[in-house]
Amino acid sequence: MAPWDLQLLQQINLHWTHPVLDWFFPAISAINAWIPLFAVVVLLVAWRGGSHGRWMLLCIALAVGIGDGIVSNTLKKTIGRVRPRDAMTGLVVRDLAPGKPDILRLFKTPQQHPSKPRRETRGKSFPSSHTVNMFALATVIALFHRRWGVFMYGLACLVAYSRLYVAAHWPTDIPPSAALGILVALATVWAVDWLRRRFGNQQA
Known part of the structure; x- marks a missing residue:
């Protein structure tokens, strides 16, 4: 390091x-809490x-599935x-308060506590799955809808930053x-497009 x-x-x-950021960044970092909203958007797009x-x-499903x-x-x-929160003292670990369903966590006071080193010598810090998934999502959307892609890249950057904040x-x-x-x-969009053209032409 x-x-x-x-x-x-x-x-x-x-x-x-x-x-405000102590709530905002844990909130956008808690992907599970936003699943109901994602589901609504998916249904509307479909x-x-x-x-x-x-x-x-x-x-999107293929890219996020492969990436994650x-x-x-x-x-x-x-x-x-x-992870830094598991490797050293002196940091602040931030998260939303527990709750079920996860969306209710967004409306509770967030939690924070000092980091504590653990005995494990291996962890899951690299890569950041949140970052991989969000940039995969943003890229697919940008390739299909450029304007929405710009917005999604901004959101992806915020989620990536949130992983440092917490x-x-x-x-x-x-x-x-x-x-x-x-x-x-x-790679996913290219492969899907190639398969569409390959088998679409055969069917035609």
Whole structure:
């Protein structure tokens, strides 16, 4: 770990803070809490987006599934980098309060506590699955709808930053994770488009 890696993390986690941000960043980092909203958007796109929208949803499902289930999980197990909140003291671990269903957590006072080193020598810090997934999502949407893609890239950057704010990842985890998400999405859309043209022409 480079000295600047820790210094930047400490600036973000300890100094560039605000009570509003103490709720905002854990909230956008808690992906499960937003699943009902995601479900509504998916249904609307599938219903009103036509075949173009449905192909986009297929590409999103494949890109996120590959990025999270294969790429991220494989690299996490192979590299085993320990999360900052599990590797050292002196950081603040932030999260939403527990609750069921998860969406109710958004309306509760967030929690925070000091980080505590654990005995484990391996962890799941690299890559950041949140970052991989969000940049894969943003890239697919940008390839289908450029204007919405700009918005989604902004949201992806906020989610990536939130992972530093809550002490879940090191700063050097983030750029490679974003690149992985973008590459997976580009490869997925290219593969789906190639299959569509290949088998679509055969059927014609």
